[in-house]
Amino acid sequence: MDGQQWDRDILVDLFNYRDQQCISNTPFGGNDEEDKLYWREDITGEYTCLPIRTNLYAKRVPVPLICPMCNMEDETVNHVLVNCTFANQCWERRCLYYRASNISSFDLWLMSILDRTSKDGHGEIVTMCGSIWQARNQLVWNNKKSEVNSVVFSTKQYLAEWKMAQGSSTKALYRDVIPGDGASSWVKPKENTVKVSVDAVLFTELSKYGIGLLARDDSGQVIQGRSEVYDGSVRPEIAEAIAVKEALSWIQVRGWKEVVVETDYLMVVQAIRSKVNMKSPFGSIILEYRRMIMGLNIELFFVK
Numbered sequence: 564m565d566g567q568q569w570d571r572d573i574l575v576d577l578f579n580y581r582d583q584q585c586i587s588n589t590p591f592g593g594n595d596e597e598d599k600l601y602w603r604e605d606i607t608g609e610y611t612c613l614p615i616r617t618n619l620y621a622k623r624v625p626v627p628l629i630c631p632m633c634n635m636e637d638e639t640v641n642h643v644l645v646n647c648t649f650a651n652q653c654w655e656r657r658c659l660y661y662r663a664s665n666i667s668s669f670d671l672w673l674m675s676i677l678d679r680t681s682k683d684g685h686g687e688i689v690t691m692c693g694s695i696w697q698a699r700n701q702l703v704w705n706n707k708k709s710e711v712n713s714v715v716f717s718t719k720q721y722l723a724e725w726k727m728a729q730g731s732s733t734k735a736l737y738r739d740v741i742p743g744d745g746a747s748s749w750v751k752p753k754e755n756t757v758k759v760s761v762d763a764v765l766f767t768e769l770s771k772y773g774i775g776l777l778a779r780d781d782s783g784q785v786i787q788g789r790s791e792v793y794d795g796s797v798r799p800e801i802a803e804a805i806a807v808k809e810a811l812s813w814i815q816v817r818g819w820k821e822v823v824v825e826t827d828y829l830m831v832v833q834a835i836r837s838k839v840n841m842k843s844p845f846g847s848i849i850l851e852y853r854r855m856i857m858g859l860n861i862e863l864f865f866v867k
């Protein structure tokens with residue numbers, strides 16, 4: 564913010580076009596009002612705070628109050644993003660910051676943390692909040708439990724992609740995106756189609772990495788899941804490429820005919836769709852995927 568206006572340069576630096584518009588359209592309060600931080604998650608832009616359960620409860624929406632991540636305490640913004648054991652582990656994994664036991668609101672916590680962090684770290688803090696919130700939504704809406712590792716991993720990945728987008732042009736980054744990409748929540752596949760969600764996690768300290776596959780039918784019911792842990796330290800894009808390739812083998816073994824595969828790792832989707840043959844280990848996994856998929860009716864999409 565710059566006086567009573569949003570600082571355009573900072574908005575352009577930190578947010579995508581849609582979010583820039585949302586933020587620019589957010590009016591300021593009166594001069595004597597204290598600044599507050601809000602999350603504009605709702606697509607309609609109608610709500611200016613997270614649809615967190617205690618808020619919904621206050622609006623007389625009958626929902627359980629308890630935090631779905633730990634089932635220990637009431638679900639407030641401060642709890643989910645900061646004080647919950649799950650959030651705590653996420654922050655601690657990145658050696659970021661401190662328990663907020665004596666800080667009563669999320670606004671205060673965020674402001675104090677941004678205050679004591681270099682500007683370079685701001686992106687990670689904000690992105691981490693988004694990733695933790697997404698993990699909470701995955702559990703509430705899709706009944707999918709997230710690992711601390713995967714939250715930390717997706718935060719790093721998002722930031723890396725964002726930095727890459729700053730280096731090249733955004734247009735180049737999204738060049739290979741096709742209709743069906745970019746869904747931010749799980750959508751049912753077409754009739755008689757199986758949808759396989761793919762995820763990879765790195766356990767850096769243990770020199771291991773894992774893949775997770777989850778198949779759902781067209782009604783959204785989980786048909787089957789599979790997870791594997793492998794030895795070795797690999798780069799995140801390799802772990803994800805292996806996960807996507809393993810999904811193909813799994814689909815073939817299961818004999819599913821109409822299948823949609825989705826991953827949240829854009830680089831893998833781009834590499835598979837492009838015609839470029841890379842000589843790197845990553846490239847050979849991609850090549851293997853392209854070879855395996857020939858003749859199969861499997862579509863691959865990128866999801867946020």
Ligand SMILES: [Zn+2]
Pocket residue numbers: 630631632633634635636642643646647648649
């Ligand atoms: Zn909790």
